[in-house]
Amino acid sequence: EFIYHNEDKAKKIWELMQTYQGVDQKSIQRSIVNHVEYTLAMTRFNFSDFGCYQATAFSMRDRLLESWNDTNQYFTTHNVKRVYYLSLEFLLGRLMQNTLNNINMEKNYREALLDIGYDLERLYDEEVDPALGNGGLGRLAACFLDSLATLEVPAWGYGIRYDYGIFKQVIRDGYQCEVPDFWLSGGNPWEIERPEVVYPIRFYGYTEKYEENGVERAQWKGGEIVMAKAYDTPVPGYNTFNCNNLRLWKSLPAQEFDFQSFNKGDYLSSVEMKQRAEYITSVLYPNDNSQEGKELRLKQQYFFCSATVRDVIRRFKKNNSDWKDFPKKAALQLNDTHPAIAAVEFLRILIDEEKLDWGEAWKILHSSFSYTNHTVLPEALETWSVGLISHLLPRHMELIFLINHYFMEDIAKKYPGDYQRMEEMSIIAEGDDKQVRMANLCILCSHKVNGVAELHTKLIQETIFKRFHEYFPNKIENKTNGVTPRRWIHCANPKLSDLITEALEDSEWIGELERIEYLENFAEDEEFVQKWIDIKKQNKEKLAAKVKEVLGIKIPVNALYDVQIKRIHEYKRQLMNILYVIHRYLTLKDMTPGEREKVVPRVVIIGGKAAPGYHNAKAIIKLVNAVGDIVNNDKDIGDILKVIFYPNYCVSAAQTLIPASELSQHISTAGMEASGTSNMKFVMNGCLIIGTMDGANVEISEEVGEDNMFIFGARVHEVDDIRHRLFAGEHNPIGKRLQRVFDAILSGTFGDVSIIHPIIHSLMDGKDYYLVTEDFDSYVKAQNKVDDTYRDQKKWNMMSILGVSRSAKFSSDRTIEEYCDSIWKVDRIPIPTPSDS
Ligand code: T68
Numbered sequence: 001e002f003i004y005h006n007e008d009k010a011k012k013i014w015e016l017m018q019t020y021q022g023v024d025q026k027s028i029q030r031s032i033v034n035h036v037e038y039t040l041a042m043t044r045f046n047f048s049d050f051g052c053y054q055a056t057a058f059s060m061r062d063r064l065l066e067s068w069n070d071t072n073q074y075f076t077t078h079n080v081k082r083v084y085y086l087s088l089e090f091l092l093g094r095l096m097q098n099t100l101n102n103i104n105m106e107k108n109y110r111e112a113l114l115d116i117g118y119d120l121e122r123l124y125d126e127e128v129d130p131a132l133g134n135g136g137l138g139r140l141a142a143c144f145l146d147s148l149a150t151l152e153v154p155a156w157g158y159g160i161r162y163d164y165g166i167f168k169q170v171i172r173d174g175y176q177c178e179v180p181d182f183w184l185s186g187g188n189p190w191e192i193e194r195p196e197v198v199y200p201i202r203f204y205g206y207t208e209k210y211e212e213n214g215v216e217r218a219q220w221k222g223g224e225i226v227m228a229k230a231y232d233t234p235v236p237g238y239n240t241f242n243c244n245n246l247r248l249w250k251s252l253p254a255q256e257f258d259f260q261s262f263n264k265g266d267y268l269s270s271v272e273m274k275q276r277a278e279y280i281t282s283v284l285y286p287n288d289n290s291q292e293g294k295e296l297r298l299k300q301q302y303f304f305c306s307a308t309v310r311d312v313i314r315r316f317k318k319n320n321s322d323w324k325d326f327p328k329k330a331a332l333q334l335n336d337t338h339p340a341i342a343a344v345e346f347l348r349i350l351i352d353e354e355k356l357d358w359g360e361a362w363k364i365l366h367s368s369f370s371y372t373n374h375t376v377l378p379e380a381l382e383t384w385s386v387g388l389i390s391h392l393l394p395r396h397m398e399l400i401f402l403i404n405h406y407f408m409e410d411i412a413k414k415y416p417g418d419y420q421r422m423e424e425m426s427i428i429a430e431g432d433d434k435q436v437r438m439a440n441l442c443i444l445c446s447h448k449v450n451g452v453a454e455l456h457t458k459l460i461q462e463t464i465f466k467r468f469h470e471y472f473p474n475k476i477e478n479k480t481n482g483v484t485p486r487r488w489i490h491c492a493n494p495k496l497s498d499l500i501t502e503a504l505e506d507s508e509w510i511g512e513l514e515r516i517e518y519l520e521n522f523a524e525d526e527e528f529v530q531k532w533i534d535i536k537k538q539n540k541e542k543l544a545a546k547v548k549e550v551l552g553i554k555i556p557v558n559a560l561y562d563v564q565i566k567r568i569h570e571y572k573r574q575l576m577n578i579l580y581v582i583h584r585y586l587t588l589k590d591m592t593p594g595e596r597e598k599v600v601p602r603v604v605i606i607g608g609k610a611a612p613g614y615h616n617a618k619a620i621i622k623l624v625n626a627v628g629d630i631v632n633n634d635k636d637i638g639d640i641l642k643v644i645f646y647p648n649y650c651v652s653a654a655q656t657l658i659p660a661s662e663l664s665q666h667i668s669t670a671g672m673e674a675s676g677t678s679n680m681k682f683v684m685n686g687c688l689i690i691g692t693m694d695g696a697n698v699e700i701s702e703e704v705g706e707d708n709m710f711i712f713g714a715r716v717h718e719v720d721d722i723r724h725r726l727f728a729g730e731h732n733p734i735g736k737r738l739q740r741v742f743d744a745i746l747s748g749t750f751g752d753v754s755i756i757h758p759i760i761h762s763l764m765d766g767k768d769y770y771l772v773t774e775d776f777d778s779y780v781k782a783q784n785k786v787d788d789t790y791r792d793q794k795k796w797n798m799m800s801i802l803g804v805s806r807s808a809k810f811s812s813d814r815t816i817e818e819y820c821d822s823i824w825k826v827d828r829i830p831i832p833t834p835s836d837s
Contacts, residue, residue: 020834021063023105028112031059050186052118053096053126056109057189060099064234065192067103067243067831074831075154079319081328081826083148083155083819084312086342087141087335088301089284090159090246091133093651095190095233097124097491098146102236128183129652131165132248134288135567136677137374139651140452140812141335143677146484147816149237149244150511152828158308160300161191161231161248164283169609169648174625178286178612190233191248197230199307200254203299207395218352220395225254226277228307238486239511241833249307251280287611288567289380295392298341298384302393305342313349323356327367331824334371334446337382337438343369343445344396347403352395358402370823371442371449372479374674376456376464377571383435386428400436404428407444411471425467443468443475448823450479453675453696455716479819480699481675482812485513488681493659495535496685500804503528513813519805523798532797536662536686543660547605547644553632556639559601560790563687564665565649565657568610568617571672575759576772577606577665578624580779581643582741582750585631588640599640600787605661607646607653619755621645626750654678659685662796663710663786666691667779669770670716673697680810686800688789690782692775696810704806708799710789712782713775722774731766731773738776 021031035055037044042051075082100106110120133139141157148155167178205223209216228249235244253274280303285292316329334340343365350361375381390397404427411422427444429435443449443465451457457478461469469476490497490510501507503522509515522528537557544555564577581604588596606624610617628643646653658664664682666673666689673695682689683700690710691697701709714722725731734742742760745753763773790796808814820826 020066021059023063023108025108025112025115028059028105028108029116031062032056032112033116035059049118049122050126052113053123054187054189056113056123057096057127060096060103060105060109061189061192061234063103063105064099064236064243067236067241068234068245070241070834071154071243071831072245075829076315076319078829079329080154080829081824082315082330083153083824083826084308084330084332085141085144085148085155085157085335086305086308086332086339087138087157087159088304088338089133089138089335090141090145090157090248091135091138091651092130092142092145092233092246093139093487093655094124094127094129096127098487099236101486101491102146102150102238104239128186129650130183130188131181131650132159132162132284134166134284134286136675137288137336140481140677143482143484143487143812144816145235145244145246146237146486147482147812149235149242150240150484150486151813151816151820152237152240152242152830153244153816153820153826154829155244155826157235157244157246158304158311159246159248160281160284160304161250162281162284166284166286166609166650167612171621171625171645171647174622174629176610176618176621180283192232192234194230194232197311198252199228199310200225201228201251201303201306203302203392205394207398212355215357217355218395218398220348220352226280226303227252227254228303230307230311240830242829242831247308247311249281249304251277251303253277286609287613289375289377289569289571290611290614291380291382292613293384293388295388298388298392301338302341302345302396305339306345308339309342309345309349313346323350323354323360323364326364330368331826332369333819333824334369334442336372336374337442340371340382340438340442340445341393341396343441344393344399344403347399347445348395351399358406365445366447369446371446373439373449373451373456373460373465376459376674377672381464382438383429384438386434386436389436397436400427400441403441403444414471421467425471439464440468443472447475449476450819450823451476451674452479452481453699454478454480455671455693455698456674456695459671459716477822479815479823480809481677481680481696482810482815483677483680483684484812485510485684487655488658489684492655492681493535493539493685495538496659499528499531499535511813513808513811516808517805519801523801523805529794529797529801532686532801533793536660536800539660543656546656547646550647551644553642553644555603555642555644556601559603559639559642560663560786561603561605561661562663562665562786563605563607563657563661563682564667565605565607565646565654566676566678568608568614568620570616570620570770571668573667573669573770573772573775574606574608574624575620575770576667576776576779577604578620578627578643579738579741579772579776580783581631581641582627582744583737583780584783585627585634585637585641586740586744588637589634593636596636596640600790601640603642603644605644605646605657607649607657609649616759619759623745623750623753623756626753630750654681658682658687661685661687662790662800663688663690665689666694666697667713667775668692668694669775670694670714670719672770680807683803683810684807686804688786688796688799688803690786699809703809704803708802710782710786712778714771719771722771723769726766726768726771726774729766731768734764734773735777737780738773 032055033044035058036042036047039058113120145157165181165183168181170177203224207218209218231248233246350356415421427440451460461476540557624645631643658681664687666679670692676695692713
């Protein structure tokens with residue numbers, strides 16, 4: 001039954017329900033054409049594909065707004081507990097195809113558009129790829145939004161509406177160049193601007209102490225004020241009427257005009273000051289897995305956290321009056337430490353504004369916040385200097401000192417005299433330039449902390465957070481990452497999706513991936529396997545056409561497609577991949593044409609962005625391009641080996657690359673990749689993995705079976721010793737094969753790649769932090785096994801099908817269910833659909 005406040009109103013609303021947008025062909029066409037005329041002000045007799053894309057998106061947004069409003073209304077009236085996912089990054093990818101599939105209208109729209117002369121698939125390509133994230137962490141947030149909505153969990157994402165997303169990567173002369181991504185230039189039909197949802201955000205200033213009823217209180221005053229304005233994007237779930245929200249904040253100047261400066265004749269500098277406000281949300285920091293300690297970054301963090309916390313509190317207060325109920329109504333999840341300052345802002349509001357006492361406020365904070373750790377890399381663990389925080393957020397710095405003070409008292413009580421332990425656990429790292437350790441702050445403020453894969457969680461419990469794990473033995477737990485099968489199977493690989501649906505005899509698996517297990521029965525069914533092969537081939541053809549279009553290089557379809565796509569980072573070891581490619585090339589050159597013909601042909605594709613300031617990562621990109629230039633134009637080699645650097649890797653590129661891949665590389669040094677999530681996407685698309693026992697690879701191997709993967713390399717417990725040996729100069733001599741590869745690079749076989757020479761020299765000196773030389777031999781062996789297995793296509797395809805049928809664990813639906821049960825304590829709440837009443 002459709003519930004409204006009173007019967008009378010309900011009746012009227014029911015009548016008005018007739019105004020819900022129709023989903024028949026005529027209604028869809030009418031709404032598209034109306035948007036062409038009235039929203040875009042274009043003539044309805046002639047509009048471009050882009051115009052049609054925009055109008056179609058607007059017509060979809062109208063439909064989304066109905067369920068979005070009904071959902072919010074229902075959750076508000078029922079005063080339900082909500083999850084708030086705080087993230088500085090949401091790497092959404094394109095929205096049109098995913099939305100149409102989730103609301104089950106793709107067919108209707110396709111037919112309606114075709115009837116007026118437009119091809120839906122072409123419209124998909126008109127959409128910009130909104131890329132407000134760097135990599136895995138931002139994409140995980142996007143997958144979580146999809147699962148939260150699908151599972152009918154009342155949840156909002158909160159983030160920043162950057163004007164510039166991650167830069168576009170252009171390759172010039174083999175080097176990466178960064179081009180700004182002003183993604184909003186064509187407008188954004190998916191969002192709703194909320195001019196009425198604005199909050200003033202303070203920076204700098206000072207704290208004033210005063211006494212009230214015998215209690216000493218503090219207030220933050222002065223400084224500068226910037227406004228935060230909300231922009232909402234509806235997040236529909238798959239096969240449900242529920243529609244959640246993603247709220248992103250944009251910064252604006254506080255008042256329209258500073259008359260004082262104007263009167264003093266300082267008009268221009270007053271405008272300049274205003275522009276500084278807008279600057280806060282202008283650009284996403286392009287580093288993944290490393291911190292850039294800039295003041296502007298801290299400003300972004302606080303700006304977004306303050307607006308979010310205020311918004312959450314306002315929503316709570318609408319329906320509740322007792323602060324003790326807050327944890328029953330809100331769960332705030334911190335996506336890494338980037339939004340850590342939200343916890344301190346919450347505490348500040350409870351104590352300074354709501355006048356709660358410390359004990360109460362702390363309890364409420366601690367029961368509603370939780371934190372996810374995504375890395376153990378020291379360069380990525382955030383710290384901020386005490387000086388900077390004191391300057392920008394003076395009251396917050398005082399509160400952090402207080403939190404730390406009480407905590408250190410507890411530690412001293414439990415471990416009297418153990419100063420070493422106190423130093424390790426302190427939020428403040430002492431020294432000439434005192435630092436605030438954001439992870440320590442997050443752990444203290446949270447009731448739960450989680451790692452993102454079994455191995456990673458074990459590592460944080462035993463290494464970086466060891467002391468905290470001893471002190472809070474039930475706090476740190478695992479939540480293995482997942483990815484949404486809607487985008488990563490159903491949308492990215494529609495033919496595979498249809499085949500699975502045909503085999504399972506219905507499409508329920510898209511919303512309940514456990515059902516895919518049944519596919520195992522078809523692993524040796526000839527007719528099914530043939531269809532499986534055909535689909536992979538078609539996906540490869542599509543990718544080959546794309547490579548031809550983008551790079552002008554023709555790649556053969558009968559070759560093994562071997563893909564490594566992820567941010568370029570030394571720990572991910574793209575260098576080891578390309579060194580192996582060079583070895584393969586040199587080996588081919590040694591062969592007679594007759595021998596060469598017997599080699600399994602390969603297309604090696606590497607793609608990914610390097611952080612603009614990461615010199616070594618950029619050197620690796622240059623090397624890949626240089627190798628490609630030589631190999632791809634070598635007449636002896638022809639189609640037996642192709643090396644492609646795929647430029648500007650992004651979510652939409654992944655949706656073409658992953659379904660076409662047969663082998664994918666997840667070859668990080670053991671212990672360094674927290675989880676990885678593309679590994680899961682590749683498995684779901686029938687691609688085999690060559691990889692190390694790192695991150696989620698370990699759990700993938702448990703699910704699909706180690707003999708259905710190509711596992712190699714040092715294990716995590718061996719890494720420290722090996723590294724120690726290498727750096728002590730006790731390294732094994734570089735093997736002959738690898739030496740020959742180094743010689744080729746250094747002697748100019750691939751042209752001027754002097755940018756990589758220092759890295760090669762340090763590898764030869766044993767300065768091999770990432771164990772590239774150490775793991776090389778076992779990597780070559782694994783690669784040989786890949787070739788042997790590929791020759792046996794029957795076996796290969798069976799492994800491929802088994803992988804897909806055993807991939808259910810890696811659905812983000814499973815991940816989200818675990819967060820709901822053990823961290824957030826929230827329920828699924830399906831809202832009634834209009835047809836229920
Ligand atoms: C990734 N982290 C992990 N960080 O590297 C990956 N860092 O193993 C894991 O699967 C994924 O998170 C999801 O858990 C990142 O992507 C960043 O992008 C990042 C951004 C800013 C600062 C630091």
